[in-house]
Each structure stands twice: as C-alpha cells, then as structure tokens.
Amino acid sequence: MLQFICSVTGKKYPVNIPRWRSNDGHLLDLEFEAKFDLEKIKDRKPNLWRYLEALPITNENSIVSFEEGFTPLIPIDFDGKQAFIKQEQLFSTGSYKDRGATVLMSFVKELGIKKVIQDSSGNAGCAIAAYAAKANINCRIYLPADTAEAKIAQMRMYGTEIERVPGSREDTAAAALKAAGSTFYASHCYNPFFYQGTKTFAYEVCEQLGWTAPDAVVVPAGNGTLLIGCYIGFNDLLKAGIIDKLPKIIAVQAEACSPLSQAFNKSLNTYNEVPTKQTLAEGIAIATPVRGNQLLKMVLETKGKFYSVTEEEIKDSLLYCGKMGYYIEPTSAATIAGLRKYLTEQPAELVVSLFTGHGLKSTDKILKILKES
Structure with a gap:
C-alpha cells in the first residue's frame, strides 16, 4: 500500500491528495514496499529507473527523466x-539532488500538478527546476540572497522564477512555507x-x-x-x-x-x-x-x-x-x-x-x- 504516514501519530493519508505535512502539522513519511527483481534490473538501462519496482511511481508514462543515475x-x-x-x-x-528530483517531479506529473515552489540553498533548487522544465511544470525557487550566482544562473536557464530572500537559510524556508499555502510545495525536506x-x-x-x-x-x-x-x-x-x-x-x-x-x-x-x-x-x-x-x-x-x-x-x-x-x-x-x-x-x-x-x-x-x- 502506497500512502503517507504521519511521523508522530502514525495516521495515514492517501498520496493522490497533495499535502506536505499531516493534519496535525507533523512530518510525513511514506509507507511503501520496495520490490527487487535482480534479473530485470540487470537487463535494464544503466540509470536509477532500473529499480522501477522499488520506486513509488505507478504510471511509467509519468516518469520525468534525463537517464540519470548509475554514476561511477x-x-x-x-x-x-x-x-x-x-x-x-x-x-x-x-549534484546528487537529481536522484530526488526525478522521483518527486514524476510524482508531481502523475498528480497532474502544473505549478510548484521549492526553497533551496542551491543544488536542490537546480534539480527541481530542471525536472520541472522537462515536465513543462511552472516552478518558483526561493533562495537565500547570497546564493552562488552560478547556481542562480543555472536555475534561470531552466526558466524558473527566482525569489531571493534576505536573511538566513531558515528565513528562506519560512518564505516558502508561507507560499506553500496556495502552491504545491515540491520540498526536498518535507516531501518523502x-x-x-x-x-x-x-x-x-x-x-x-x-x-x-x-x-x-x-x-x-x-x-x-x-x-x-x-x-x-x-x-x-x-x-x-x-x-x-x-x-x-x-x-x-x-x-x-x-x-x-x-x-x-x-x-x-x-x-x-x-x-x-x-x-x-x-x-x-x-x-x-x-x-x-x-x-x-x-x-x-x-x-x-x-x-x-x-x-x-x-x-x-x-x-x-x-x-x-x-x-x-x-x-x-x-x-x-x-x-x-x-x-x-x-x-x-x-x-x-x-x-x-x-x-x-x-x-x-x-x-x-x-x-x-
């Protein structure tokens, strides 16, 4: 059974209704049983989707991928x-953040969501932005004002909207959480x-x-x-x-x-x-x-x-x-x-x-x- 589970109360929620925390405000984990067929895995392309049965995407047509994975x-x-x-x-x-982005954005595409936000100090934002572009999903990234210009340039090349937030990394997260009230929060911290x-x-x-x-x-x-x-x-x-x-x-x-x-x-x-x-x-x-x-x-x-x-x-x-x-x-x-x-x-x-x-x-x-x- 694929479902969200509250990390504190154990209460379960369906995954097809967008959410980034439990009704009580707690973190969500994912209840999912990974399966492995080593013969199938061996015969597939050398990317992370070779482990398809161990990944929680039910519709293969929703997979958003750059053939990533199987790094040396x-x-x-x-x-x-x-x-x-x-x-x-x-x-x-x-960066390795592409691993999380390919699965999370495939899930977003599977749900039919057309706009996401994310907060990041750089690499996670770059990854979510790239996969959003690949999936033709609107994306806005909240960043600390002092984020490296090279990372900001990368995100902008993907067509992402950038919100620079003065203050600490925690201030950036707070700004994104506020925006998450009206837009799907494609968070690398909250979304399991x-x-x-x-x-x-x-x-x-x-x-x-x-x-x-x-x-x-x-x-x-x-x-x-x-x-x-x-x-x-x-x-x-x-x-x-x-x-x-x-x-x-x-x-x-x-x-x-x-x-x-x-x-x-x-x-x-x-x-x-x-x-x-x-x-x-x-x-x-x-x-x-x-x-x-x-x-x-x-x-x-x-x-x-x-x-x-x-x-x-x-x-x-x-x-x-x-x-x-x-x-x-x-x-x-x-x-x-x-x-x-x-x-x-x-x-x-x-x-x-x-x-x-x-x-x-x-x-x-x-x-x-x-x-x-």
Missing part, C-alpha cells in the same frame, strides 16, 4: 587509505518522495559492489536528504534479503554549523539550535534541519557517528581533490574532509562516500580560495 563508483586513495567514491557531481544538474529518489544511491552502491553492502558510508548532513535516502535504501535491500547488514552511516557537518554533530556528541536524541557562523560548505549550512531528530536516530541505529570539519579542513580537501583531477564544490569537499578523518580512525573497512556537487557551481568561491592559497 571508483576507488581513490586518501592519505594512503582507500575508499570508493560515487561521482555524483556528474549528474545532469551537477524525494527520499525515494535519493535511496537509489544505496541500491547502486550495493549493485556495483556485487550486491553486497559496504561497511560504512560517509555522507553530508545538512538537511540530510542523502542520509535519509541511504537509511531507507539499505533497509529496503536488507528486508528483501539482498544484503545481510546495514552499513554504518557516517554523517559530516561543517563545524561552523553543526547542530546535529554537537547533539550526537552529547548523546542527545534531539538537537537544539546552536550559534552558527558562515561556512564554505553552504549546501549543508542548515541550523535547524527539519528532519534533524530523524537523522540523529538513523545514524545511531546504524552504529554510525557524526564528524564536524573546520573551514581549513574543507579548503585542504578541496585542493587535495583538485590535485587528483576532481573538480568539486566546497560543500562536497566538506564530506571528503569527514571521510579522511574517518579513514584515519578506522581499521581496514570497505568505505563508500561521494563527490556531492560539481565545482562549476562554485567558481567564484573556488577562485577566491585559490587566490588565498
């Missing part, structure tokens, strides 16, 4: 230790269909490893869209009997904005808003993540942990990757900084991480870093 998984040595890296910067819009796309990261990793699970996966933790996707995806595979263990989820935050890392290190089940500073890792600079308490629970359940990384560590990892031929954005470098910390502390493990976004999205910021280096 490559071994890379970091400081003398090896990890496998998914090159998610190679997606059509330059987005996570049904990001979970394909876990499916691909396991397939590329011969249908086995890694020991650990190192992912960013801003709003946690990939972290949640990994938790759902690896659990789907475990329930289906395809893998025999859950990887540890290792979550990375920028030290300048690390409410979840601080809560985890104090053994708290709920996080508190903490003082934050500006960070190079703008994509994970989320002071009040909507699903923050869920993220803490998921990391704990997988016996994972949180790392916070300094601005110097982010810069160092950005330049380190560049010298190996990988041009990634600073937010992506934050995840790699966390990965490098994890690798120095662990015995031999099969560890997977990713390049989350392309460096071309942050040219101005990268030029400044290079000038200062």
Whole structure:
C-alpha cells in the first residue's frame, strides 16, 4: 500500500491528495514496499529507473527523466587509505539532488500538478527546476540572497522564477512555507518522495559492489536528504534479503554549523539550535534541519557517528581533490574532509562516500580560495 504516514501519530493519508505535512502539522513519511527483481534490473538501462519496482511511481508514462543515475563508483586513495567514491557531481544538474528530483517531479506529473515552489540553498533548487522544465511544470525557487550566482544562473536557464530572500537559510524556508499555502510545495525536506529518489544511491552502491553492502558510508548532513535516502535504501535491500547488514552511516557537518554533530556528541536524541557562523560548505549550512531528530536516530541505529570539519579542513580537501583531477564544490569537499578523518580512525573497512556537487557551481568561491592559497 502506497500512502503517507504521519511521523508522530502514525495516521495515514492517501498520496493522490497533495499535502506536505499531516493534519496535525507533523512530518510525513511514506509507507511503501520496495520490490527487487535482480534479473530485470540487470537487463535494464544503466540509470536509477532500473529499480522501477522499488520506486513509488505507478504510471511509467509519468516518469520525468534525463537517464540519470548509475554514476561511477571508483576507488581513490586518501592519505594512503582507500575508499570508493560515487561521482555524483556528474549528474545532469551537477549534484546528487537529481536522484530526488526525478522521483518527486514524476510524482508531481502523475498528480497532474502544473505549478510548484521549492526553497533551496542551491543544488536542490537546480534539480527541481530542471525536472520541472522537462515536465513543462511552472516552478518558483526561493533562495537565500547570497546564493552562488552560478547556481542562480543555472536555475534561470531552466526558466524558473527566482525569489531571493534576505536573511538566513531558515528565513528562506519560512518564505516558502508561507507560499506553500496556495502552491504545491515540491520540498526536498518535507516531501518523502524525494527520499525515494535519493535511496537509489544505496541500491547502486550495493549493485556495483556485487550486491553486497559496504561497511560504512560517509555522507553530508545538512538537511540530510542523502542520509535519509541511504537509511531507507539499505533497509529496503536488507528486508528483501539482498544484503545481510546495514552499513554504518557516517554523517559530516561543517563545524561552523553543526547542530546535529554537537547533539550526537552529547548523546542527545534531539538537537537544539546552536550559534552558527558562515561556512564554505553552504549546501549543508542548515541550523535547524527539519528532519534533524530523524537523522540523529538513523545514524545511531546504524552504529554510525557524526564528524564536524573546520573551514581549513574543507579548503585542504578541496585542493587535495583538485590535485587528483576532481573538480568539486566546497560543500562536497566538506564530506571528503569527514571521510579522511574517518579513514584515519578506522581499521581496514570497505568505505563508500561521494563527490556531492560539481565545482562549476562554485567558481567564484573556488577562485577566491585559490587566490588565498
């Protein structure tokens, strides 16, 4: 049965009536059973829609796709230790957010919705805007006023309306929530269909490893869209009997904005808003993540942990990757900084991480870093 379920009360709602929260104002999760036919999967195109039976889209004609997914998984040595890296910067819009956008916007098309709004610090907005354009759906993106111009240019090229919001990332979210009273909210934080796309990261990793699970996966933790996707995806595979263990989820935050890392290190089940500073890792600079308490629970359940990384560590990892031929954005470098910390502390493990976004999205910021280096 495909239906929304309130994360607090357990009350269920049909998915064919647009909503972004429960009647009581709580977050919604999705009740859905993923199915896997490994023979069918093997014979399909190398994109994320090869897992069709595990994705909650009932009408194949509604699928909005750029043939995305199945990004390369490559071994890379970091400081003398090896990890496998998914090159998610190679997606059509330059980040892994395309995974969530293809499923969410396919759902929107399936419902016959013609206009959406979204709020973003950049990459999620780019992804929703591109897939809205592909589906001929009107789109308006609410952005912090200081969003990178390269990301804004990308969204404008897709024909998206842009609303710059003065103040913090939280001010941007508040403006979008107000608009959501009259327009469908295609939110990568609130709408659980987005996570049904990001979970394909876990499916691909396991397939590329011969249908086995890694020991650990190192992912960013801003709003946690990939972290949640990994938790759902690896659990789907475990329930289906395809893998025999859950990887540890290792979550990375920028030290300048690390409410979840601080809560985890104090053994708290709920996080508190903490003082934050500006960070190079703008994509994970989320002071009040909507699903923050869920993220803490998921990391704990997988016996994972949180790392916070300094601005110097982010810069160092950005330049380190560049010298190996990988041009990634600073937010992506934050995840790699966390990965490098994890690798120095662990015995031999099969560890997977990713390049989350392309460096071309942050040219101005990268030029400044290079000038200062």
